[in-house]
Amino acid sequence: MTATGLRASALLCLSLSTGLIGTTPAHAARDDANKPLSISADKGGRLDVARQRTEWNGNVVLSRGSMLLKAERMDIQEGSDGYYLAYAQGEAGKPVNFRQDRDVAGESIQGYADQLEYDGRSDTVRFIGNAVVRRMRGSVVADEVSGAVIVYDNRTEVFGVEGGQGALQPNGRVRLVMSPRGSASAPAPAASTPSLQLQPSPGLQPLRKTP
Template sequence: MKLYPRSLLLPGLLAALVLGLAAGAAQAEKADRGKPLNISSKNGGSVEIAKQRTEFNGDVVLSKGSLVLRAEKLDVRETGDGYHQVYANGQTGKQVSFRQARDIPGEAIEGLADQLEYDTRSDTVRFIGNAVVRRLQGTTVADEVTGAVILFDNRSEVFTLEGGQSSPHPSGRVRVVMMPRGAASEPAATPASGIQLKPSTSLSPRKTP
């Protein structure tokens, strides 16, 4: 499994594109924030109480309400004020997967990447390496973004995308696919109630891990 250094996340290294979601859109499942963090794995792991650090290996599943993260390796660190920082890695042929329901019934955000970082304090998810994130209406893809690195802010529902060699696009470019607003809900006659992606005029602030 290829590891991507944290230098990938430094400003100025890669061109960035920010896509904001339309104002007034419903957020990711708000109830998830107060739910406990649950972790299970096939091959076990270790818990360091003094360092507040937990590591798991082999078909690891992390859940927090409707949020479900699957990885080959997981490193969870607890901060002094009770929040968690999660670092997940996949393996060759099997990426880290993420899925979380939105407040709109039937909608969800799901994504795949070689590595993933999840911070419960900022409620952000960083997809690193061959990253693909989709908004689903039922089983239908309503919007899709791809890039080398994708940062998703659950609270503001803003995607920040970076291109580069580890982008799924052959040329290393970021890519956005926005389905016609009525297409995702067909054959229903009423318009979709989902959010719309639109360009933002400024970059979202970066979080230093």
């Protein structure tokens, strides 16, 4: 199979939706978008007031409510509408890390990759290169997905996963591990707690890159 064929065959979507018709889905922490954005770094940064753009270097930490983003380098731009676009880059042996609470008590989304793009307008996170994203119940991994590129939509809680070059698995394959309900390794979710479901993918929509 060609690289193009492998890339196309390894494209899928995963939805953190309820398995019960008529039940309200859980989402990422909704009040995070209303919280102030905070940034710190070891090596300082640069602020371009005219372009509303900042660059930070050295153990950069960005937080907004329950959302926490850590990277070696980060480039952040604020649009005229007040939304932020962030590009984060790790280094060898130290990938970019992301964490955000869900609206399910004790659950969070955690992930890491070589690079990460966050689009505040669409509330979408794009993990690029050796990407891994997990749904956690406390300190226990409930579900895990890995691939070359993972796009996570905070509003709909849908993951777009793409295989190919840059995936952790051999031959660029994507991988999904799901804990059974009521397993000994993870606590059983409540009846309304959503679980991962495979769905046909409509195709990944790339985020804008910071100019």
